[in-house]
Amino acid sequence: MVEVGVHEAKTTLSKLLRQVAAGEEVIISRGGRPVARLVAIDHPGQRILGEDAGRYVVGEDFDRDLPDEVLDLFDA
Structure with missing residues (x-):
């Protein structure tokens, strides 16, 4: 885990994003107090066309x- 101040986070955001993408967690602090955590998002994976086929049926009317x-x- 890496901890950086707000100013450093602003000036090195691209570098921090590369670290996060590699699995690192970054804590951003202001005045020595942690205020945010930068973590990678979970990707749900590849979407498969037709995966939900048959889960909902549209009525004839x-x-x-x-x-x-x-x-x-x-009109009210």
């Missing part, structure tokens, strides 16, 4: 006209 009482609510 999904595009039918709305009833008049519902349409009237939009």
Whole structure:
């Protein structure tokens, strides 16, 4: 774990991001007190086309006209 001050974090952000990408954790402090932690985000991985197929079925009447009482609510 690396700890840097705010000024150093601003001036060396690219370097710090490379360290974080390599698995390092960076603590950013202000006045000697930790205020933030810079860590890598977890990537969910490659998205697979069609992975969720069949999880939701669209009803046959999904595009039918709305009833008049519902349409009237939009004019209120």
